Amino acid sequence: MLLQHAATAGAHPLSGTAADYLWLLPLLPLLGFVANGLLAMLSVVKFGPKDPSASHGDDHGHAAHADDAHAHGGGHDDHAVVRHRFASLASIIGPGVLALSFFLAVAIFMAMRGAGEIHVPFIQKYFSWMPVGDLQIDAAFQLDQLSMVMVLIITGVGTLIHIFSVGYMQDDPGYPRFFAYLNLFVFFMLLLVLGSSYPLMFVGWEGVGLCSYLLIGFWFSEKANADAGKKAFIVNRIGDFGFLVAMFMLFANLGALDFVGVNAAALSNFTMGSTLVTVICLFLFLGCAGKSAQIPLYVWLPDAMAGPTPVSALIHAATMVTAGVYLIARSNVLFSLAPAASLTVVVIGALTAFFAATIGLKQWDIKKVLAYSTVSQLGYMFMGVGSGAYVAGVFHLMTHAFFKALLFLGSGSVIYAMHKAYHHTGNHEDAQDMRNMGGLKKYLPITWALMWASTLAIAGIPPFAGFFSKDEILAAVHNRHSGTLFDTVTFLGIPGPFVMLVCYTLGLAAAFMTAVYMTRMMLYTFHGPNRTGDKEREHLAEAPWVMTGPLVVLGVLSVFGGWFNLPKLIVELIPIGPVASLEHWLEPVVGASEIRMQGGAVREVAHSTEWVLIGVAIVIAVAGIGLAFARLKPAKLVPANEALPEHGIEKVLANKYYVDEAYDEIIVDPVVATSRNLLWRGIDVGLIDGFTRLFIQSKDQDSTPGKVPMGGLLPRAVGWIGSQMQSGQVGTYAWVLVVGMLLVLGAFTFRS
Amino acid sequence: MLAESLFFSAVLFTIGVVGVLTRRNAIIVFMCVELMLNAVNLTFVAFAQVYGVAGQIFVFFVMTVAAAEAAVGLAIIIALFRHRQTVNLSNINLLKG
Numbered sequence: 099m100l101l102q103h104a105a106t107a108g109a110h111p112l113s114g115t116a117a118d119y120l121w122l123l124p125l126l127p128l129l130g131f132v133a134n135g136l137l138a139m140l141s142v143v144k145f146g147p148k149d150p151s152a153s154h155g156d157d158h159g160h161a162a163h164a165d166d167a168h169a170h171g172g173g174h175d176d177h178a179v180v181r182h183r184f185a186s187l188a189s190i191i192g193p194g195v196l197a198l199s200f201f202l203a204v205a206i207f208m209a210m211r212g213a214g215e216i217h218v219p220f221i222q223k224y225f226s227w228m229p230v231g232d233l234q235i236d237a238a239f240q241l242d243q244l245s246m247v248m249v250l251i252i253t254g255v256g257t258l259i260h261i262f263s264v265g266y267m268q269d270d271p272g273y274p275r276f277f278a279y280l281n282l283f284v285f286f287m288l289l290l291v292l293g294s295s296y297p298l299m300f301v302g303w304e305g306v307g308l309c310s311y312l313l314i315g316f317w318f319s320e321k322a323n324a325d326a327g328k329k330a331f332i333v334n335r336i337g338d339f340g341f342l343v344a345m346f347m348l349f350a351n352l353g354a355l356d357f358v359g360v361n362a363a364a365l366s367n368f369t370m371g372s373t374l375v376t377v378i379c380l381f382l383f384l385g386c387a388g389k390s391a392q393i394p395l396y397v398w399l400p401d402a403m404a405g406p407t408p409v410s411a412l413i414h415a416a417t418m419v420t421a422g423v424y425l426i427a428r429s430n431v432l433f434s435l436a437p438a439a440s441l442t443v444v445v446i447g448a449l450t451a452f453f454a455a456t457i458g459l460k461q462w463d464i465k466k467v468l469a470y471s472t473v474s475q476l477g478y479m480f481m482g483v484g485s486g487a488y489v490a491g492v493f494h495l496m497t498h499a500f501f502k503a504l505l506f507l508g509s510g511s512v513i514y515a516m517h518k519a520y521h522h523t524g525n526h527e528d529a530q531d532m533r534n535m536g537g538l539k540k541y542l543p544i545t546w547a548l549m550w551a552s553t554l555a556i557a558g559i560p561p562f563a564g565f566f567s568k569d570e571i572l573a574a575v576h577n578r579h580s581g582t583l584f585d586t587v588t589f590l591g592i593p594g595p596f597v598m599l600v601c602y603t604l605g606l607a608a609a610f611m612t613a614v615y616m617t618r619m620m621l622y623t624f625h626g627p628n629r630t631g632d633k634e635r636e637h638l639a640e641a642p643w644v645m646t647g648p649l650v651v652l653g654v655l656s657v658f659g660g661w662f663n664l665p666k667l668i669v670e671l672i673p674i675g676p677v678a679s680l681e682h683w684l685e686p687v688v689g690a691s692e693i694r695m696q697g698g699a700v701r702e703v704a705h706s707t708e709w710v711l712i713g714v715a716i717v718i719a720v721a722g723i724g725l726a727f728a729r730l731k732p733a734k735l736v737p738a739n740e741a742l743p744e745h746g747i748e749k750v751l752a753n754k755y756y757v758d759e760a761y762d763e764i765i766v767d768p769v770v771a772t773s774r775n776l777l778w779r780g781i782d783v784g785l786i787d788g789f790t791r792l793f794i795q796s797k798d799q800d801s802t803p804g805k806v807p808m809g810g811l812l813p814r815a816v817g818w819i820g821s822q823m824q825s826g827q828v829g830t831y832a833w834v835l836v837v838g839m840l841l842v843l844g845a846f847t848f849r850s
Numbered sequence: 851m852l853a854e855s856l857f858f859s860a861v862l863f864t865i866g867v868v869g870v871l872t873r874r875n876a877i878i879v880f881m882c883v884e885l886m887l888n889a890v891n892l893t894f895v896a897f898a899q900v901y902g903v904a905g906q907i908f909v910f911f912v913m914t915v916a917a918a919e920a921a922v923g924l925a926i927i928i929a930l931f932r933h934r935q936t937v938n939l940s941n942i943n944l945l946k947g
Binding site for chain 1: 939940942
C-alpha cells in the first residue's frame with residue numbers, strides 16, 4: 099500500500115493513531131468480495147451450472163427461498179433443499195470482513211474522540227489518479243466527523259444485515275454470489291463516503307448503483323426481477339447525469355474537485371445566491387433525487403423490493419439510498435450559498451414525504467409498504483438538509499438506518515416464516531401479501547415485539563429514536579421559515595417563508611399518515627385472526643437466532659437511537675443524557691454552513707414555540723396510531739385470493755397514482771416507438787442499409803439478379819485501381835521505394 | 851581523409867542501389883543489399899574518426915543485424931528455389947493484386 103501522507107495529514111492529530119489504517123476499511127469488504135466471488139465462480143466452473151448446489155436458475159432451489167410473490171415455480175415434490183457446497187465458508191468470510199471493518203471503524207472513532215477538536219479533515223493520499231493539466235485528482239480518503247458517522251452506520255448496520263443474511267439466504271443456490279455482491283456493495287459504499295473528491299465519490303456512487311442492480315436482479319431467472327434491476331439502473335442514470343454536469347461546472351468555475359479545495363474556492367469565488375451556484379446545486383440535487391428516490395425519480399425504489407429482503411434492508415433502506423442526503427451534507431458549503439436550490443430541496447423532500455406516505459396507506463405487500471415508507475422518510479431527510487439543518491438530516495439518516503433496517507429484517511423474518519409454511523404444504527399463495535398474514539403475534543413473538551418498537555420509532559412516539567430526529571427536522575423547517583436566507587428567495591414565484599410553512603404542514607401530514615400506515619401494517623400482519631390457511635398455520639415459527647439476533651441489536655438501537663442527539667429542551671426538563679452529541683460532533687463540518695443558512699447568527703427560538711412543536715408532533719403521531727386502531731378491523735380482512743377489487747380513491751392509491759403507467763405512456767413508450775420506427779426501421783434499415791447496398795454486394799445478389807443494380811460497383815472500382823499497384827514484382831517495389839526516398843531527401847535538401 | 855571515405859561509401863551505396871534495381875537474380879540483389887549495408891558501415895566508421903567512438907559501436911550492431919538478415923534471407927531464397935526451381939525475381943509474383 100502506497101502510504102503518502104498529504105501535507106495536511108503530516109501534522110494532523112490523527113496521524114499515528116488507528117486512523118492510519120483508514121485504507122483497510124474498504125479493503126476488507128473488497129477482499130471479501132474477491133474471496134466469495136471466487137467461491138461462486140469455482141462452484142460453477144468446477145461442478146457446472148447444473149450442480150444441484152450451484153444452479154442459479156434451478157426451480158425448486160429458487161422457490162425454496164425466493165421472497166418474490168411470483169417465484170413459486172414447480173418442484174414442490176422435494177422439500178429437502180441442498181445447501182451450497184461453499185455455504186459455510188462464505189458465511190464466515192461475508193459477515194467476517196464486515197465485522198472486522200466495523201471494529202476498525204470503532205477504533206478509528208475512539209482515536210478521533212481522543213484527539214480532541216479536529217477542524218481539518220484527515221486526508222490520506224495513495225496515488226495521483228488523474229493528473230491532466232489543471233485537473234489533479236488524487237486517489238485519497240478523507241476522514242472527518244461526517245464520514246466517520248457514515249462509516250459507523252454502514253459497517254455497523256451492514257454487519258448485522260450480513261449476519262441476518264446467513265440465515266435468510268441459507269438454502270439459496272447462489273449463496274456465495276450473494277455475499278460477494280453484498281461485500282462489493284459495502285466496499286463501494288465506503289468508497290463513496292470516504293472519497294476525498296467528487297470524482298472519487300462518484301466512483302462509489304456508480305459502484306453502489308451497480309451492486310444495487312446486481313442484487314435487485316439477484317433472482318434473475320424471473321423476468322420481473324431482472325426488469326426491476328434494469329429500471330433502477332436506468333432511472334439512476336438520469337440522476338447521475340446531473341451529478342456529472344455539476345462536477346463539470348465545479349471544475350470549470352473553481353478549478354478544483356476535492357472537497358477541501360471546492361469548499362475553500364466556493365466561499366471566495368461564488369457570491370451568495372448567484373445563478374451559477376444555484377444551478378450547480380440543482381444539478382447535484384438531480385443526482386440526489388435519483389439515488390435517494392425523490393420525486394420524480396422515486397419510481398425505481400418500490401420495484402427494487404424484487405431483491406432479497408436483506409438487500410432491501412441494507413441497500414434500499416439503510417445505506418445506499420441515503421447517499422443523496424450525504425452528498426448534500428457533504429456539499430453543505432455550496433448549498434448554503436444557494437438558498438433557492440436549498441428551498442427546492444425542501445419542497446421536493448416535503449412533496450415526496452407526503453406523496454409516498456399516501457401511497458403507503460393502501461399497499462398490501464408488506465415490503466411495498468416499507469418501500470414507500472422509505473421514500474417518504476428520505477423526503478424528511480431532504481427537508482432537513484435542504485432547510486440547512488444538516489445535523490438534523492444526518493441524525494434522521496442514522497435513526498432511520500436503525501429502525502428501517504429493523505423493519506425490513508423483521509418483514510424478512512415474517513416472509514421467511516410465511517414462505518416456509520407455504521412451502522411445506524405446496525401452497526402457491528403470496529407470502530408477502532398482508533391479507534394472507536394476520537395473527538402472527540402468536541407465532542413470531544420476538545419479531546412482533548421488535549417490529550412494534552421500530553413502528554413506534556418511525557411513527558415518532560417518544561422516547562423512540564424516530565421521535566427525536568423527525569421532530570428536529572420538522573422544528574427546523576418551521577423555525578427557519580422566516581428571518582433566514584429563505585426570506586430572499588422564491589419557489590416558482592411563491593415567497594420562501596410561505597413555502598417553508600406549507601412544507602412544514604406537508605411534513606406533519608406525512609407524519610400523521612406514517613403513523614397510520616405503519617400501524618395498519620402491524621395490525622394486518624400480527625393482530626386479528628390468522629388468514630394463512632389451516633394447514634399452513636401449523637408450520638409458522640420464529641426464525642433461527644442467527645436472524646433474530648441482529649433484530650434484537652437493531653431493536654435496542656431503534657429504541658435508544660435518539661440518545662445520540664437529545665434536544666437541549668428535553669434534557670433540561672428530564673436529565674436523561676448528554677445534550678446534542680451529534681450536533682457537537684458534526685459542528686466542524688457543517689456548523690459554519692448552518693449559521694450561514696440562518697442569516698449569520700444562530701436563531702434562538704422561544705421555548706414555548708419549541709414545546710408547541712414537540713406537542714403537535716406527538717399529538718399527530720398518537721392520533722395516527724389511534725385512528726388506525728379505531729378504523730381498521732383486521733378481523734374483517736379476507737385473504738388475498740378472496741379480496742374484492744378496490745374502488746375510487748382506494749384504487750388510485752393501491753395503484754400508486756398510476757405514476758408508473760403514466761411514465762410508461764409519456765416517456766417509455768414514445769422512446770421505444772421512436773427507437774423502433776425511426777431509429778431502427780427508418781435510419782438503420784432504410785437509410786444506412788440502403789446506402790450500404792450501393793457499396794456492398796449482398797449475398798443473394800447472384801440468385802436475384804437486378805435486385806440491386808449498382809451492387810458493389812464503387813468498392814469494386816476502387817479495389818481494381820488499388821490492385822493494379824500490386825504487381826508482385828519486388829523490383830517495382832524497390833523502384834518506388836528509392837524514388838520516394840529521393841523525393842524526401844530532395845525535399846529536405848532543397849527546402850531552403 | 852573524411853571526404854574521400856564518404857565519397858567512396860557513397861559510390862559503394864549507389865552501386866548497391868543500382869544492383870538492387872536492375873538485377874533479376876535474387877542472390878545478386880541480396881548481395882547488393884549487403885553492399886549498401888557495408889557502405890553505411892563505412893560512413894559510420896569514417897564519421898567515428900571525427901565524432902567519437904559511438905559510430906564504431908553502431909557498426910557492430912549493424913553487422914550483427916546483417917548476419918541475422920543474411921541467415922533469414924538466404925533461407926528464404928533456398929526455400930523459394932525448392933518450390934519454384936528459380937531465383938529469378940521476375941518470375942516470382944505470387945502477391946500480384
